[in-house]
Amino acid sequence: MFEIYMTKLHELTVVVYAFSVLLYFWDFIHHNRKANRIAFWLLAFVWVLQTVFLLLYMVKTGRFPVLTIFEGLYFYAWVLITLSLGINHLLRMDFIVFFTNILGFIVLAIHTFAPVQYESHLIGQKLISELLLIHITMAILSYGAFSLSFVFSLLYLIQYDLLKRKKWGKRLLRLADLQQLESLSFMLAVIGVPILILSLILGLQWAFIKVPGLTWYDSKVLGSFVVLMAYSIYLYLRIVKNFAGKSLALWNIASFLIVLINFFLFGQLSSFHFWYS
Known part of the structure; x- marks a missing residue:
């Protein structure tokens, strides 16, 4: 049940993230400030969803989720979004957010559509x-x-x-x-x-x-x-x-x-x- 819930959360995150990147691209091409604002709030929502997932995953596994490539990719994407939002807030550089989150979306997409690995290898568990x-x-x-x-x-x-x-x-x-x-x-x-x-x-x-x-x-x-x-x-x-x-x-x-x-x-x-x- 937990895996199904997490899968749905991933799917929602990827869809919202895709809309955010597309709106940033629209703003990049057409200089549309309204699209930029919507893209920013969608990205903030993606960050909230990712943070909720990380917290739920930590509660389920009882550890910080970075011990597999599956977990590492997700945390990497979360770091990119967090840094881009922080830089945008401090420096107001929209294009930094756009280009950073193209990379972030690629990482999250690889994570989402890769074979699911919710549990680490048995040996890895022993060496934590x-x-x-x-x-x-x-x-x-x-x-x-x-x-x-x-x-x-x-x-x-x-x-x-x-x-x-x-x-x-x-x-x-x-x-x-x-x-x-x-x-x-x-x-x-x-x-x-x-x-x-x-x-x-x-x-x-x-x-x-x-x-x-x-x-x-x-x-x-x-x-x-x-x-x-x-x-x-x-x-x-x-x-x-x-x-x-x-x-x-x-x-x-x-x-x-x-x-x-x-x-x-x-x-x-x-x-x-x-x-x-």
């Missing part, structure tokens, strides 16, 4: 610990920060192209200026990197305690360090080498693609993260 929960939660939060950093860099490239082609208009005015987009992208990367470092430290500590014969060449372990290296290089280029502009934005976007590969592909190939699949 607070350390593991904190490790996974912090990793997903860092991915949320990198996601928004990616969106800002993507908007930077769009704004850069509009200015280069001298396409003046309302769309150009509604995008933030290049310096602000670059600064926000950098700030979110600065937030995401230390969170990821702490997550990796906690994950390795947990592994040494719980997983005898830890293999360092595991795809997920290597992938996580490649992500950290990519964003560390991004920060190095920005802070030490004073790189800026289009080249830095492209590096940031490439780094986020590594995040996606690590999250979706390496997690499935990993023998070390067997509980997270």
Whole structure:
């Protein structure tokens, strides 16, 4: 009965989310402020539905829901919506919400239409610990920060192209200026990197305690360090080498693609993260 109720809640969430993204797209094309306001409130309703689901799931399982790829995707989508709503409230940047929630909707759709996994693997259940929960939660939060950093860099490239082609208009005015987009992208990367470092430290500590014969060449372990290296290089280029502009934005976007590969592909190939699949 609980699974049926959760399925219906997922379906309602996806439908409302789809309408919200479509209205944001309509506003992006036609500059319709009414559509923008409706899209915002629909998105807020989606956030409420997702939060209710998370709370109900926590009550049912008695733990924080991040221990399977199914749970991780849902929490990741929730983080994206939460951050986008917060940024929209603080900065009033509608297009940030639109592009972030295209990504969020894709993640939620993958989660919803993937095979249902309400229970973790039996071995995973035995290895649950607070350390593991904190490790996974912090990793997903860092991915949320990198996601928004990616969106800002993507908007930077769009704004850069509009200015280069001298396409003046309302769309150009509604995008933030290049310096602000670059600064926000950098700030979110600065937030995401230390969170990821702490997550990796906690994950390795947990592994040494719980997983005898830890293999360092595991795809997920290597992938996580490649992500950290990519964003560390991004920060190095920005802070030490004073790189800026289009080249830095492209590096940031490439780094986020590594995040996606690590999250979706390496997690499935990993023998070390067997509980997270």
